Amino acid sequence: MATVLNVKGVTKTYEGGHQALKGVDLEIEEGEILALLGPNGAGKTTLISIICGIATATSGTITVGGYDHARDYRAARNLIGLVPQEINLEPFETVMNSVRFSRGLFGKPRDDARIEEILKLLSLHDKKDNRIMTLSGGMKRRVLIAKALCHDPKILFLDEPTAGVDVELRKDMWEIVARLKETGVTVILTTHYIEEAEAMADRIGVISKGEILLVEEKDALIKRLGQKELLIELDAPIDAVPEALAHYPLSVSDEGGLIYSYDAQAGHTGITGLLSDLREAGLHLADLSTRQSSLEDIFVDLVKEDAA
Amino acid sequence: MNWNAIAAIYRFEMARTFRTLVQSVISPVLSTSLYFIVFGAAIGSRIDQVEGVSYGAFIVPGLIMLTVLTQSTSNASFGIYFPKFIGTVYELLSAPISFYEIVIGYVGAAATKAFMIGMIIFVTAHFFVDLTIAHPVWMVLFLLLTCISFALLGFIIGIWAGNFEQLQLVPMLVITPLVFLGGSFYSISMLPPVWQTITLFNPVVYLISGFRWAFFGQADVALGWSVAAIVVFMAACLFTIGWIFRTGYKLRS
Numbered sequence: 083m084a085t086v087l088n089v090k091g092v093t094k095t096y097e098g099g100h101q102a103l104k105g106v107d108l109e110i111e112e113g114e115i116l117a118l119l120g121p122n123g124a125g126k127t128t129l130i131s132i133i134c135g136i137a138t139a140t141s142g143t144i145t146v147g148g149y150d151h152a153r154d155y156r157a158a159r160n161l162i163g164l165v166p167q168e169i170n171l172e173p174f175e176t177v178m179n180s181v182r183f184s185r186g187l188f189g190k191p192r193d194d195a196r197i198e199e200i201l202k203l204l205s206l207h208d209k210k211d212n213r214i215m216t217l218s219g220g221m222k223r224r225v226l227i228a229k230a231l232c233h234d235p236k237i238l239f240l241d242e243p244t245a246g247v248d249v250e251l252r253k254d255m256w257e258i259v260a261r262l263k264e265t266g267v268t269v270i271l272t273t274h275y276i277e278e279a280e281a282m283a284d285r286i287g288v289i290s291k292g293e294i295l296l297v298e299e300k301d302a303l304i305k306r307l308g309q310k311e312l313l314i315e316l317d318a319p320i321d322a323v324p325e326a327l328a329h330y331p332l333s334v335s336d337e338g339g340l341i342y343s344y345d346a347q348a349g350h351t352g353i354t355g356l357l358s359d360l361r362e363a364g365l366h367l368a369d370l371s372t373r374q375s376s377l378e379d380i381f382v383d384l385v386k387e388d389a390a
Numbered sequence: 391m392n393w394n395a396i397a398a399i400y401r402f403e404m405a406r407t408f409r410t411l412v413q414s415v416i417s418p419v420l421s422t423s424l425y426f427i428v429f430g431a432a433i434g435s436r437i438d439q440v441e442g443v444s445y446g447a448f449i450v451p452g453l454i455m456l457t458v459l460t461q462s463t464s465n466a467s468f469g470i471y472f473p474k475f476i477g478t479v480y481e482l483l484s485a486p487i488s489f490y491e492i493v494i495g496y497v498g499a500a501a502t503k504a505f506m507i508g509m510i511i512f513v514t515a516h517f518f519v520d521l522t523i524a525h526p527v528w529m530v531l532f533l534l535l536t537c538i539s540f541a542l543l544g545f546i547i548g549i550w551a552g553n554f555e556q557l558q559l560v561p562m563l564v565i566t567p568l569v570f571l572g573g574s575f576y577s578i579s580m581l582p583p584v585w586q587t588i589t590l591f592n593p594v595v596y597l598i599s600g601f602r603w604a605f606f607g608q609a610d611v612a613l614g615w616s617v618a619a620i621v622v623f624m625a626a627c628l629f630t631i632g633w634i635f636r637t638g639y640k641l642r643s
Contacts (some may be wrong), residue, residue: 134483135483136484136643159486166480170478183481185473186398186401187482187485188394188485189393191393200498
């Protein structure tokens with residue numbers, strides 16, 4: 083797949099001396115969904131603002147579809163659609179007029195048929211003549227997406243698309259993103275909800291204190307960094323780990339079973355040895371299951387390590 | 391040149407004008423009519439002719455200027471300030487348009503609106519006084535240049551303003567007094583000599599004088615000065631806008 087966005091060594095230092103970005107490198111492949119995960123103040127919005135032209139970088143280069151985003155800003159920005167974090171809309175305008183305005187800004191001739199198609203994709207079509215101020219929060223967010231999509235961008239930035247949105251709307255948003263991916267749009271979304279990244283993204287980038295800590299395939303990331311646990315249920319519950327098994331990293335579960343922690347990626351997990359030692363210790367197995375740590379555990383570990 | 395973007399901004403701004411018709415068009419017309427009734431008919435009937443023109447007719451150019459200057463400034467400043475205030479400015483900054491195209495869109499719309507109001511007042515004036523225009527082409531040209539220049543100034547104010555109070559500050563505290571003291575209701579020659587000299591530092595004097603010359607063929611200052619004043623003023627505004635563009639002042643962090 084071709085690289086559609088290339089960010090190289092981008093830094094941002096504000097006038098007061100605060101360094102919001104410390105040399106960010108990022109490559110985005112065409113058609114993928116990348117979730118940029120990070121705590122508040124990590125630099126997610128600053129990075130997006132710089133790529134979209136709202137803020138200027140202190141140093142570094144950005145190319146969008148091969149165009150330098152400063153020198154060939156018209157060609158570069160034509161490829162980008164931005165859905166901002168805040169619901170910034172003209173309250174007195176109708177949905178249709180507002181979207182028409184956005185399409186015009188991107189230099190496209192008026193095409194109401196295309197706009198209506200987009201409104202249908204976002205289940206907004208029946209609201210097209212409503213004033214924005216009469217819409218619910220969720221609908222307003224859809225208007226923002228419609229405005230970002232109306233010039234047919236190749237890359238869509240969603241800055242915390244589900245911040246402050248109820249569970250049902252959040253699921254809706256995930257569906258919309260999945261539909262967009264089907265139409266070939268590359269999606270970059272920022273979030274601090276880990277489950278959102280897990281549910282939507284192909285790749286996940288973790289950003290903290292203005293630095294990208296890692297960017298990896300979601301599954302690989304969970305697998306690589308994931309600690310696994312083997313849950314051992316016993317016929318007869320126990321209170322403490324038997325002496326004979328003391329050299330294993332074991333703990334007793336609430337139900338009186340055993341929990342064995344191991345690294346799934348290590349060549350030798352030690353499970354075979356443990357199972358035979360259990361029998362020798364006179365313990366009888368009732369059931370076995372494994373549990374893998376969630377992205378949230380990984381994320382918390384990463385950010386903690388960075389802070390340390 | 392991204393013509394579609396300029397057209398989009400222009401149409402969007404003009405739509406706002408027509409949506410708020412009472413506030414944008416009817417209210418300036420009403421207040422001007424009141425000026426005509428009070429100064430033209432009531433007080434004016436007691437005043438002799440000024441420079442050979444009836445007082446009611448004499449104040450027409452000044453009244454048009456008073457409204458046009460305030461309207462073009464406040465329209466353009468509100469036009470760009472409002473997106474900043476409600477946050478929709480992100481769209482302008484992330485769109486494939488140059489700063490100059492943004493300026494043409496907003497200033498063009500504000501100037502158009504002010505020009506329209508100026509012409510409406512001109513027509514309204516005919517209901518109160520007899521008017522014959524000595525130099526109609528110059529009149530339109532002066533009005534147009536004034537609308538554009540002060541819309542440029544308004545745009546700068548809109549970028550600079552950090553709140554609604556600052557937005558009102560320049561039109562209220564600078565422009566209105568300058569217009570009142572710039573000979574809207576009197577000829578400079580009616581002032582004592584010291585004040586005549588002081589008044590020459592008021593740039594609006596040159597605008598009103600030039601505009602009045604277009605109406606009646608006579609002016610307080612030579613026409614050349616009037617033209618020079620408006621050209622210098624417009625150049626200063628364009629220079630400031632160029633500087634804002636280069637530095638991203640109050641727009642791009």
